[in-house]
Amino acid sequence: MENFKSIKDWADDDKPREKLITKGVSSLSNAELLAILIGSGTKNQSAVDLAKKILYDTENNINILGKKTVKNLMQYKGIGLAKAITVIAALELGKRRKYDETFKQNKITSSKDVFNFFLPMLSDLRHEEFWILTLSRANKIINKYKISKGGLSSTVIDNKIIFNYALSDLANSIILCHNHPSGNILPSENDKTITKKIIEAAKLLDIKVLDHLIITQTNYFSFADQNIL
DSSP states (O other): OTTOOGGGSGGGGGHHHHHHHHGGGSSSSSHHHHHHHOOOBBBBBBBBHHHHHHHTTTTTTTHHHTTTOOHTTSSSSOOHHHHHHHHHHHHHHHHHHHHHHHHHHBBBBBBBHHOOOOOHHOOOOSSSSSEEEEOOOOOEEEEEEEEEEESSSSSOHHHHHOOOOHHHHHEEEEEEEEOOTTTOOSSOOHHHHHHHHHHHHHHHOOOEEEEEEEEEESOETTTTTOOOO
């Protein structure tokens, strides 16, 4: 490639690392940020070009990129084990930062709070998981629990496990949450049936079910917001 220029031959204003220092991290594109993690490209491709290729293959969607495995990333020429691990670790830190920000708040005031709380844990999964939050009378988070792990389209829920956790925490209320790897946020008939059974059981124990969220990569469905609890 006759026109190929290594990043070290670029003008300083165009080099991702120098640009970050002089203009701030927000001035960098996703490709430039990814290029910094990758560090170097190949003989005929800069790190930025390689990053652009990876992002193009993931529809320029960081959430899709976050689902890539080490093996997936190593299929790209120029991405070895160390680089793949670096990218995955950086993406995981980003998810955990989001989770920590929500958990620090420690109080649920809306369905969006629940979505932000569970998104880092559930958005990238290729299987369904069912979780609950136990809450105090002031709607402060007491704890979170994974109730079950299933396949692509379903998971088995045991009410005894749910209420064992709720009673152990002396919870005033609980919130249910599970993910749909398919991306469909609408509840199935089974989702509605399970929710109804949990609510009926909770009433006998004087525990409120405040909401049930279905989460996808970018969106959610709230039973409470839709007035179907």
